[in-house]
Amino acid sequence: MQKLLVSTVLLAAAGLAQSPVAGVLAIRGAHLHPASGPSLPNGNIVLRNGLIESIGPNVPIPPEAFVVDGAGLQVYPGLIDALSTWGLPAAPARPTAAPAPGPSPATPAVLERPIQTLDEGGPEERPSNNSWVRAADLLDPRLATLAAARNAGYTTAISFPGANVFSGQGSAYNVAGTRSRQMVIEEGVGQMITFPVRGFGGGFPGSLMGIISYIRQIFSDAAHYRSSQALYAKDPRGLPRPPYDRALDGVIASPRLLLPAGRLAEIDRMIRFGQELQQPLVLYGGAESFRGAALLAAAKVPMLVNLRWPEAERDADPFVKDSLRVLETRDLAPTGPAVLAKAGVKFAFYSGGVERPADLRKAVKKAVDAGLSKEDALKALTLYPAQIFGLDNRLGSLEPGKIANLTVIEGDLFDDRAKLKFTIIDGVKYEPAPETAPETNR
Amino acid sequence: MQRMLLAAALVTAALTYAEDFALRGVTVHPISAPEIPNAVLVVTGDRIAAFGPKQTIPKGHRIIEAKGLHVYPGMIDSASVLGLSEIGSVRETQDIEELGDFNPQLRTMIAFNPGSEHIPVSRASGITASLVVPSGGFIGGQAAMMHLDGWTWEEMTVAPSAAMQMRLPSQETTVTGRAFGAGRRTFAEVRRRYEEQMQQVRLFFEQARAYQARKANPALGFKPDLRLEAMMPVLAGKTPLMIVAPKERAIRDAMAFAEREKVRIVLAGVREVDPFLEELARKKIPVVLPDLYQVPLEEDASIDDPLDVPAKLAKAGVAFAFGSYNIERPRNLPFQAANAVGHGLPHETAMRALTLGAAEIWGVADRIGSLEAGKLADLILTDGDPLEPRTQIRQMWILGKPVSLENRHTRLYEQYKKRL
């Protein structure tokens, strides 16, 4: 039995296309960081059938367990990318519109990576609206981005389709598996809004304010749709039939709204807009979180912080002097998480524009170096994203009954030189693949 | 109102023929010398004959009582497109930019439309002459100093080729403009293109020098080359290159270029002057100010940018003149000068830059720019400081001839006043 399990795990780790089976696995004598409570310098954790069975200083290790010696290992809840594209097919490059006018030192980088959706334009009269599309339905387990995510220590991604105004529903899924339906944790965690400012071509809405007013109209239409349907459902006789509208169905089905906000002015604007729409709100971007923390705290709005910290363009003209404001944002953006933590704002990190998942830990370390406590940093990678998306009854901490997603490091998670030992996803152990040269031919 | 009628009557009486005249009781502002209150200024033919507090009026000169009024030399716009453009958005009315990168042979003088409505409109503010500047490519053509009155361009030309307009290749990565078309190029791309273009520019100058040598000892069958021929006064240091260079890098490039090619330059449109003040003064490189109605260059620029540029140049001892770069704004040139005065430029330096200073830069100070005996009688008569809008320009003479201050705007004003 034990042997069988071992070979299965090995097979899975090697990435062979055989369905891994989670049996009983225990880590003994490791430094455990549950995220939900104080760390245990020397504890055991037992996983059974893909779930955490027990955790504690002296919890017994069942005889049937495959045991990993935890000496020298730090065990964390599996890391969660709070706004991801891992596992979703990349869209072909599309012509970009002229940049939005106005000072924007901190446009969320996720906008620069449009990904494919089922229906580019949205249904009739609902342009740029794919509200009903779910990331879970686009998830492709074969994609290399998933393996790269595991190699970086991540176990879960919360991903959103497309770069439409209504981009569709985000889904939470684990980043390992052979069938997407088994990977998905929750198929609809929120509706992501982006602001694809297109200028004069390409139809309404083409500007930021056009997009905002369009969203306003859609939510009003959704409310109208719902009340008309209710009235009709009560007794259809004598009433005109409300038309079927999947774009509005998608909006109605979304449990929360994600709005982009980088600058302070945008944070302020989006908080007020979310309040106007009376939607549970999550902001993403957050380059100027260090300026907007008080607003977020007062409104009790969580922030997803892009780990691609604002920086100078690589091929910058040496004679173009960035403004003091841009420079200050660049300098202080990594302090944002510490400021958010201090203000009591719930926040989570996301991979946004970081090109190599391996750089993510370095990016997190920047926030730690800028004053964020390691406890809070860990939570922002685990428990907080789970809480923000309503997944904390399943994910985000090392607690009995939760999904057995673990990130195990030889050393400290926030020491970017410390080696990732393995991840455990749904109870299955994945060794990081050795760095390989990129594929040259196919 | 009454004053205006008076002025109008003077004009209509004088328009039909030129006559010798004298201004009596006037305060004379020669620019080249201190002002003289309550003086007499005598104009004979197209020249200033004499002036002074006790100047006698020769026979046959009509006397114009000008007590309480002021006479100044007419003001000079050192960079406009007057006569080359009528309506900004209508391509067919533009004769500013020719195709091609090197066009030294082009002459603005001959495309100067004497019938342009912009000419009398500009005059109404006291502008009597303008350097008319082409653009396009790297060498846009010859800028001419033109009088703002006359029947033909020939009559109106003060100097046919006061400067050779030039713009060095740009290294700007950012195309600015908040509304439309803003975009970026990568710096690597810009550098590559810049190097290629600089190579072309150097090559052109090499060709011109080779031509100069060939021309000095013409072989049999030597055929003049109109383009290169036009460069000869530039290479000889007779005609300055007027290089448009607003920002630090462009200014640096332009000065390095002048050094290497050993040519005389005038920098135009300079904005980022701080690093160059000492050098500009030492090398005696004159400057045409930027359009002072422009916005500050960058987000962090001071609220005084570029209004404080003239004061900085003046303090450093750099010679400069005002330019409108425009058809709409020559009439605002005195107001821009006033803005500069508000930002620390001495009033007399401003007046000089609008008159004699400009004439000196463009090599026409022997004829225009100040009130001196023997100079052309380009005069304005005002009821006060010509830089303040509160002041009315009452009369104008160009080449000793009274010039109407009527224009499209006053005509429409008078016409529609009747409809009220």
Place this chain on the structure above:
Amino acid sequence: MNRRLFLSSLVLAPSLAAAGGSFFIKNAKILTVTKGRVDGALLIRDGKIAAIGANLTAPADALTLDAEGGYLMPGIVDCHAHVGADAINEGTISVSSMVRIEDVLAPDDVQIYRGLAAGVTTSNVLHGSANTIGGQCSVVKMRWGKSATQMVFAGAKPGIKFALGENVKRSGGGTNFSGTLRYPATRMGVEDVVREAFNDARAYQRQRDEYQTRLAKGERVLPPRRDFKLEPLVEVLEGRRLVHAHCYRSDEILMLLRAAEEFGFRIRTLQHGLEAYKVAKEIAKHGAGVSTFADSWSYKIEAYDAIPYNAALCMKAGVLTSLNTDAPVTQQRHLLQDAAKTLRYGQLTDDEALSLITINPARQLMIEDRVGSLEVGKDADIVFTDKHPLSLYAKVRKVFIDGEVYFDREQDIRQRAERAERRKALIEKLKPAARPSQKKGAR
């Protein structure tokens, strides 16, 4: 950072806080604009002008400022600006009445500070002129350092931008930016767009009323869908929203007046209205105001008959007239100069010239009970200049909004070096560390 920096600059001196927001400005030449000139003192209390007089005595609790013979004038009101917003045009459609400038106010736009530094205290931030019926505008006070919400001029009547002429028909002429054609392509089409839109708005209004009637009768009816495009137009029909219409030529001005009259509403202001002087009588009769440029002309065909006497002629015809900037097209820092130009073009009096940028635009925006002149009880929006503000040699030294100092020239000058220093230090700090070559030793 800018915001912080300028926030701190609001505080003139520590003693200000102690003064409890009361200022006593003495030894000033006070240009009230509506009530002549007073040489004396002005008292600010609780953000309002509490007293103006030749022989006022300073209250003990007020901070006294000596104007040293300088001038006080009302804060400048710009009836047409595109500053402080992250978007200006929703140019994709001919009727974009659903979009709101207020949704995209950008309090961090440095143009606000620049306008403020020139004495502008209130701006009507308008949608652009890309389409016949543009977006909803937002009247703001130039409270630099505050949030978008705090910038909004509370209580100002809402407005909407219309636009006629070349800009809006350009997209129909095949020369627009996207290459697609958009109706209209002629001034005839522009009128049609206006009439169609209000025809729709009327129908929407009726539909809404009908629903209420049927609901009141106890009938089972589906509620009508709210239409955010038509609602602001219904507000126009009901006189609850001001129309600010970009226009140039006299024919289109007359067209718009008549189209509005057909639907029973009034145009509040004709923006730019460069040929307004040709139909000034008709404009006065309709009751529209004109907000024009000082002397811009000839940049396009429809601006060829623009004259700098436009403001003077309109005023003479009894039209409520103001000067605007269209900033950043022309700059707010030139508004005083623009007003001064009417001393030459049309020979207006000082008060008339100043009214063009103060009380008149305030009246056009229907905020004249709050701003636009120096009168007891009005908001303490005050500009302090060293010389007469209509002299081009004058400099703005301080600007008050609601009795707070939002701009102080001396402070601005002091901070320039400090800001440059900080910028330099940050550039140094953020320089990417020289990276060891990644290829080194790798095979």
